[in-house]
Amino acid sequence: MKPVRFDYKRPATIDEACGLLVSDDNARILAGGQSLIPMLSMRLSRPSLLVDIAHIPELTSLVETETHIEIGAMVRQANARASAMVKVHLPLLFKALAFVGHPPTRARGTIGGSIAHADPSAEIALVAATLGAEIVYRVGGADEIFDASSFFIGPMLTLAPPAGCLTKLCFTKAPAICGTGFHEVAPRKSDYALASAAAQINAEVGLGVTGIYLGVGSVGDFPEPLDVDGLIGTSLDDAVIGDVVHAAMEAVETVEDLHASAAYRKRVATELAIRALRDARDEISKDLNQ
């Protein structure tokens, strides 16, 4: 037994959870616990109260609307990966989930927990930032919505309101013609990535490419979407992709640690971003040339 002493509450509603967070400013939300519990064990986190949100039914739903997929904060990563809805409508998230931890951590770890924890190498946060998903928090009885592309501001730092409870993530459904790519380099399978990249290309018959999304993770303090709109309307051949990615990566700040230098991270992220975009392009080229 290594964590410090704390109280434990298991609210049944979101508002009850928010009330508990307001009642104690050293309270923390416990979702899947796959990041928080190690921090408790190492005493890096010393909360006085844990609010376990696993028993709030609203938070475990996966909902399809006409335009969006809404993923409840407590949806387990393994369940999201097994969901046909995610596979069909959120192909980039589906691809990325295979890189998240490993079967035992995915069985407990949640989509919302990964977003709220905001590890710079988290794959789910990278996909959300790349696609500009909506992150919904409940604060004081009202919903507050954040754009995932600007939500992450540092390592384990977000714009999340104090005493707020993340309730769901809303992703725009991918169009019928959509290509995706996801790559990462890690010291071993399921370890923290040293560099990662996510890409999605949306297209329509007759119109061609309508949107291109690219993001890199693990290289800086937070997952970062890159502006590659310049690729729309081009041939998308390897040379053009390479030029645009190199230019977009110039402004990305990369960090250095024991595992990799900043220059290595930038070089690898650039290459992975190029590969991710090529994968996405190759997936739709058949549909577009019909």
Place this chain on the structure above:
Amino acid sequence: MNDVTLSINGKAVSAATEPRVTLLDYLRDVAGLKGTHAGCEHGVCGACTVLVDGDPVRSCLMLAVQAEGVDITTIEGIGGLGARAGELGIIQDAFCEAHGLQCGYCTPGMILAAEALLSVNAAPSEHDVREAISGNICRCTGYVQIVEAIMLAAKRLRQRNDTSAPDLTPA
């Protein structure tokens, strides 16, 4: 103190516990089941893997209070039960035969990770096996024989009810 009631290897267990007690410590110190090994105790090594409602979970990354009402399987629940108590299960036997263990510290976690895989995938590829044990670290035996043991167990489980073609040679 919080009351925690759960089922461990089919038996109901109930005890009051502090919220900071992990499921790992609850299994070892409250339920007295020492087969679940405490390795790193912060979610890196996989030695403490158990099944929670059939899913592989690291018991050091779950608080006992979170396990209220769930169904846990530990290494003690993998072999023969009742009249066959003390007999090895098919996966355990395959680990012995394929030399899938040496010091044995990671073995309970490896076997439960294998059990979780084989319960949903009767004919896994080597890639599937490596993916299933990707969260479990072995520091002496080496993964090659562990993978062979799981492939052998899969083969035997498939042939268990097939009397027409008994084949017990290693996979």
